Amino acid sequence: MNSLLIVEPGFQTTVQDLGRFGYAHLGVSASGAADALALRAANLLVGNAENAPALEMTLTGVTVQFEKAAVIALTGSEFGAGLPLWKAVDVSAGALVRCGAALSGARGYLAVRGGIDAAMVLGSASVHLASGVGGRALKAGDVLRVGDGAVRRARSGALSSSLYEGPLRVTAGPQAAWFGQELFDSVYQVGEASNRMGIRLVGTAIPSPPGRMVTEGVALGAIQIPPDGQPIILFVEHQTTGGYPKPANVISADLCRVGQLRPRDTVRFEPVTLAKARELRRAQEEWIYSILSME
Numbered sequence: 110m111n112s113l114l115i116v117e118p119g120f121q122t123t124v125q126d127l128g129r130f131g132y133a134h135l136g137v138s139a140s141g142a143a144d145a146l147a148l149r150a151a152n153l154l155v156g157n158a159e160n161a162p163a164l165e166m167t168l169t170g171v172t173v174q175f176e177k178a179a180v181i182a183l184t185g186s187e188f189g190a191g192l193p194l195w196k197a198v199d200v201s202a203g204a205l206v207r208c209g210a211a212l213s214g215a216r217g218y219l220a221v222r223g224g225i226d227a228a229m230v231l232g233s234a235s236v237h238l239a240s241g242v243g244g245r246a247l248k249a250g251d252v253l254r255v256g257d258g259a260v261r262r263a264r265s266g267a268l269s270s271s272l273y274e275g276p277l278r279v280t281a282g283p284q285a286a287w288f289g290q291e292l293f294d295s296v297y298q299v300g301e302a303s304n305r306m307g308i309r310l311v312g313t314a315i316p317s318p319p320g321r322m323v324t325e326g327v328a329l330g331a332i333q334i335p336p337d338g339q340p341i342i343l344f345v346e347h348q349t350t351g352g353y354p355k356p357a358n359v360i361s362a363d364l365c366r367v368g369q370l371r372p373r374d375t376v377r378f379e380p381v382t383l384a385k386a387r388e389l390r391r392a393q394e395e396w397i398y399s400i401l402s403m404e
Contacts, residue, residue, distance in 0.1 A: 111179055111255040113221065116205065117172035118247045121238075124225050125165040125218075129233035129243075133326070133349045140237040140346050143167075143216050143305060144368030146272065146397065147185035151220035153400040154182040154197045156263040161224030161256075162234040164247075166217045168371065170208020171247070173219070177202045179255065180222035180263050186214030186369060197222075197263040214273065214369035222263060226256035239306055239346045266403035272393065276377040277342075277363050280386050282331060282355035287318040292332070292356055292378050297340065299374045305346040307333075308370055314338025317354065324352040330359035330367065332378075342367055362389040 115122075125148060128141025142148035142165055149159040164171060170188035182197050183190060188208035192198050200206060208217065227234035228244070236243040247253075279292075297310035315338045327333070331343045333353040342359060343351075344367060359367055360381065370376065381389075 110257070111175065111177040111223070113176065113179075113253050113255065114174045115171060115247050115249055115251040115253070116174055118249055118251070119166050119171045119208065120169040121167040122171045122247045123165050123236040123238065124162050124227045124244065124247075124253070125235050126162045126233055127160045128235050128345065129231045132231055136349050137231065137240070137242065138237070138345070138347050138349055139329070140235040140243070140305075141233070142218065142235075142368070143345055144185050144218070144365045146365035146393065147216070147218045147368075148220070149397055150195065150400060151182040151184040151218045152224070153397070154184070154195070154264050155180050155220050155222040156259045156261045157220060157222065157224050158258065158260050161220065161258055162227045163218050163220035163225060166208060166219065168215060169210050170217060171219065172205060172207045174205050175200055175202065181206065182220050183208070183217060184220075185217040187212040188217045197265065211371070215371040216368055221255050222259050224256040224258040226254040237346055261401075264400055264403040272396070273366055273369055276379040277366060278360050278379050278381045278386070278389065279332065279357035280360055280381060280383055282357045283325075284318075284322075284354035285356050287354055288315065288334070288356040291315045292340065293380060297376045299370045299372050299376060300339075301372045303370070303372060305344055307344050307347060308342040308367060310340045310342070310376060312339070315340065315356075322352045322354055324350050327351045327355070328358060330361070330364055331355045332357045332359070344368075360386040360389060362386065362393045
């Protein structure tokens with residue numbers, strides 16, 4: 110069985126899959142890859158099931174050494190590894206793959222053919238950093254085993270993606286009627302306190318409606334307006350309930366863009382209909398599954 114050694118862990122490198130579902134009633138959010146689209150693509154490129162565990166790198170990349178020859182794919186942000194992005198690549202036994210600082214975006218993914226052989230907790234290998242469910246961020250000296258979960262041959266072609274450009278598109282949230290157009294007329298900056306729980310935005314404060322809400326369930330991508338008026342995009346490790354009003358929700362097709370936001374990035378929001386949101390998601394799914402028709 111192959112293994113890989115973590116030589117340098119980078120700022121925050123974790124094992125992620127698509128997350129654990131069905132436990133929100135117990136207060137456990139799904140977690141999973143911050144950019145699920147990039148993780149799915151990396152896995153499909155190397156011949157894994159799209160939910161196979163892989164490495165998620167944040168802001169600075171990992172340096173890993175492979176015990177044996179392997180097939181890998183790097184997707185998401187460019188980390189200056191000297192290897193092509195969005196393409197399956199052969200690495201030799203003993204090879205070092207060095208990923209430096211992110212040159213664009215916030216997160217990159219390294220998938221290896223066979224998947225990372227990580228322990229499953231509540232049906233997922235995903236690390237939930239806020240709670241410790243599933244483990245912790247990787248450290249230098251950690252050794253990860255490579256599994257044998259490949260389900261098809263690796264693809265030899267390369268993908269090109271322009272799915273990370275433009276404003277974040279949103280549909281109306283449950284309290285949309287409480288708000289005006291302030292969210293869509295403003296430009297926000299990603300705050301330094303942002304993390305996998307939420308993307309905290311800084312900009313024109315949105316007046317919060319008077320009165321108190323009853324705490325209710327919240328969804329991935331929901332935009333909350335706390336009393337200070339600075340929007341928060343709830344992200345993959347979000348709390349499962351909340352009492353702040355929500356004027357909008359980022360559409361599922363644009364959650365990959367949220368995963369690539371980094372401090373000081375600018376953000377704009379664009380409202381779309383539910384029909385348009387479904388159309389955009391359908392186009393994204395057609396794009397991701399085009400990998401299976403590649404040579």
